[in-house]
Amino acid sequence: MVAIVSNAHQVRAEPLQDAIDEVFERAVLKVDVTSKRKVFDDKNENICKSEGTAFLIGEHLAVTATHVYSIDPRCGEPIIQLKSKTYHLTIFAEVDAAFEDVTVLKFGDQVPAPMCALPLRHGNVTSVEGMRFGIPGDMEFPSPIPVKIGKPPSDFDPFIELTPTPAYNGESGGPVIYLFSVVGILRHMKYEGHTVMTPVEQLLNLLTNQSIQLDGWRLCNPGELGIFKQQTRSVPPPQTAPSVPPPQPGPPAPPRANDEACLLYPSLCGDTIRTPTKTTDTTSTIEKAAKDTTSTIEKAAKDTTSTIEKAAKDTTSTIEKAAKDILSNGLDKMDPRIISSSSEAEITLWNEYMAQRMR
Numbered sequence: 001m002v003a004i005v006s007n008a009h010q011v012r013a014e015p016l017q018d019a020i021d022e023v024f025e026r027a028v029l030k031v032d033v034t035s036k037r038k039v040f041d042d043k044n045e046n047i048c049k050s051e052g053t054a055f056l057i058g059e060h061l062a063v064t065a066t067h068v069y070s071i072d073p074r075c076g077e078p079i080i081q082l083k084s085k086t087y088h089l090t091i092f093a094e095v096d097a098a099f100e101d102v103t104v105l106k107f108g109d110q111v112p113a114p115m116c117a118l119p120l121r122h123g124n125v126t127s128v129e130g131m132r133f134g135i136p137g138d139m140e141f142p143s144p145i146p147v148k149i150g151k152p153p154s155d156f157d158p159f160i161e162l163t164p165t166p167a168y169n170g171e172s173g174g175p176v177i178y179l180f181s182v183v184g185i186l187r188h189m190k191y192e193g194h195t196v197m198t199p200v201e202q203l204l205n206l207l208t209n210q211s212i213q214l215d216g217w218r219l220c221n222p223g224e225l226g227i228f229k230q231q232t233r234s235v236p237p238p239q240t241a242p243s244v245p246p247p248q249p250g251p252p253a254p255p256r257a258n259d260e261a262c263l264l265y266p267s268l269c270g271d272t273i274r275t276p277t278k279t280t281d282t283t284s285t286i287e288k289a290a291k292d293t294t295s296t297i298e299k300a301a302k303d304t305t306s307t308i309e310k311a312a313k314d315t316t317s318t319i320e321k322a323a324k325d326i327l328s329n330g331l332d333k334m335d336p337r338i339i340s341s342s343s344e345a346e347i348t349l350w351n352e353y354m355a356q357r358m359r
Contacts, residue, residue: 067187
């Protein structure tokens, strides 16, 4: 199964990478924070605004980093907007629950399809390669970046360091993803060149302690795009047998008086005596050989066609089974899940995806 998926990757590498990125990006939102009051610093910059990233975990729930909306107290209550340039979305949100640098936001508006929620992975994940999604600065679209998720202890405990690419202002609050589920919340550090994530366990604890239920909304699922399904293969038509030319007639025999005359005077009937029975036998032999040849070629063509069609069906069946394995793991179900394990097919697809991303 791994070999077949790998072959599909070789044929359609870019669509695989782009399709998975696009599904993740459906859940990513820009956070725009302002206030009714404006306060300016000594550089004449308004300190009552901020930017960040959030991601959907339910139909009316999103997650971001607490420091994204923690503006100066002189500004008053922050006004939080969630935006998606791709889906022409702008909605107001408010804080539902927060602990340290993890915040759950809630909103009442509907978000358009195909936006979806990201599943969360139970347990801390370290020493693996993952993907982070954030919307830097004044930009409006998510940027997928491959990262190496470090391991504790480190100088940034309880956060986990991400290398090698530093995050920029505006990316805090974005999801860090491993095996198609969120394992951390991105946090921009004041130390230049360093980026960390808050482990997702803090979010799970917050949801549990505040009795926040994840609703039965659609989950972002790369498998739903049919990226495993191979394009329909065209089977070459059966080869037709080459046409066998009919036997060429010999030179016309001169008229003969009768057989006895031909025996006595061969010159009257040509150089040799022509026996019609032998000519018929020769013609019959040639026609039979032609038919046998045609039958053999047609049978070989049918066998070849059957073999190609069977190979195509076997390949498609194996790949579709891998997709179903992923779907059965819960990524396509309408009820939310906290992912704790992954199927072999899911791991295979993730490895293919990361192999492209890490190049």
